[in-house]
Amino acid sequence: MERVGLYLNKKIVVFLIGIVLSAVNANLVHKKFEYKYSFKPPYLAQKDGSVPFWEYGGNAIASAEKVRIAPSLRSQKGAIWTKNPINFDWWEVDIAFRVTGRGRVGADGLAFWYTQSKGAYDGEVFGSSDQWVGLGIFFDSFDNDGKHNNPYIMAVVNDGTQQFAHQLDGSTQMLAGCLRDFRNKPFPTRAKIEYYQNILTVLFHNGMTNNEQDYEVCLRAENVVLPKSGYFGLSAATGGLADDHDVIHFLTNSLHLPGQISTSNAVPGEEQQKLTQEYQDYQRKLEQQKADYRKEHPDEQKDPDIDEWFESDSQRELRQIFQGQNQIFQVVRELNNKLDEVVGRQERTMSLITQSAGGVAAPSATGHAPAPAGGYAGDTIRRHEVDAVFNNQNQILNTAREIRQFILELKTRADTILNNQAKQPTAQVQSVGYDTQSLISEMRDGLNHVKQNVAQVAQKIDQSPGGCPSVSCVSVTTLLVITVVQLLVILGYNIYRDNKDSQAKKFY
């Protein structure tokens, strides 16, 4: 029974892992490069001027390096469309392009299309057809509505009924957009247009650097429904003002859920072989053509090479400026990243400090110094906390030692005082007190004596009337004065004696 239980448990675990893995895979997008819906240099156009898998017309011109969709001449229109409709649902298109012109303002603009059917090569909307069914991404150079908001990038979805409002620059019809200058940039400007699970995202690279990662989001729109099996296209137009509208590459990737890609790869062998054969034939043909050309034009061979070898002063200066700028930009970006990192760390540290401060404050109030380390559950004791505790302990120990020494000192001093007292005659200390008492008793005796005398004298005077003349007799006041003088004399003598004693002490 246990074995069966274990087996079942294992099955459940495997099943759960399977679910988790499939959930993870669902979030991963599989990309597949679609060469039949792409073009890129070198050899973008073949010798006869055709672009494999593409058709172009109007004033468009294709070369080995780029497709000039509309040249910088007045009132030009051109377009390039894929020959075949796409056979996948979700896609990502990367376009590198240059819109260049001598004027500070250019016209009219460039358009990317994904539509149910191919548009015209000389249409009314940036060189292609109006009332389209599907998506148009417009790079609108010219400010028709005078709102000073061009060059502008926008997405417009049309069901075939709407006419594009040129005079409003499509502001009422657009799905979303962003204000970005794409004219006259040192490096090609780029746009990455992604349509996946009905979400349309347009990323834009402003061409100030040649760094692949410098895309930024221009627009994002959800619930975008586009026709299935449409055509990709590019078109451009000029007006009274004219820019060159060059597209350097158009790279299409189909986007798939992992389950979908395995079915689409079911029959790769045969097609792969066919393609390899095709590619080899093409290469052979190209080499043959090159050799033929060299035979026919032996003197022309060096001239283009020589041009390649040299650059003018202004070209060099410009190149160096852009290289410098690029480096500065990268350094600034790195600094920015590092600053973000530092700020993050600081915030983390701050939060830790406030946490630990709160943790320490509470136990110290209760009076237990070493307790806070284990005070909060789930947190370990940190090194600096341990050090702090040790320091505190050492300080307490030192203070205790100092107090002990102080007490010992006090004790020895007290002992010496006691010893000294034992050696010296204590009578001397008490002598003053004894003298005062005896003095007071002497004074009392003296006074009593005087009283008795006075009383006797008074009796005698009373007994012998007329015996003594009243004048010669001692009056009471005289007697009192004499008594006080006598007392003062005694007191003075006593003080004199004390002084003498204390003076005598000094010689010990």
Ligand SMILES: [Ca+2]
């Ligand atoms: Ca416009």
Ligand SMILES: [Ca+2]
């Ligand atoms: Ca405008």
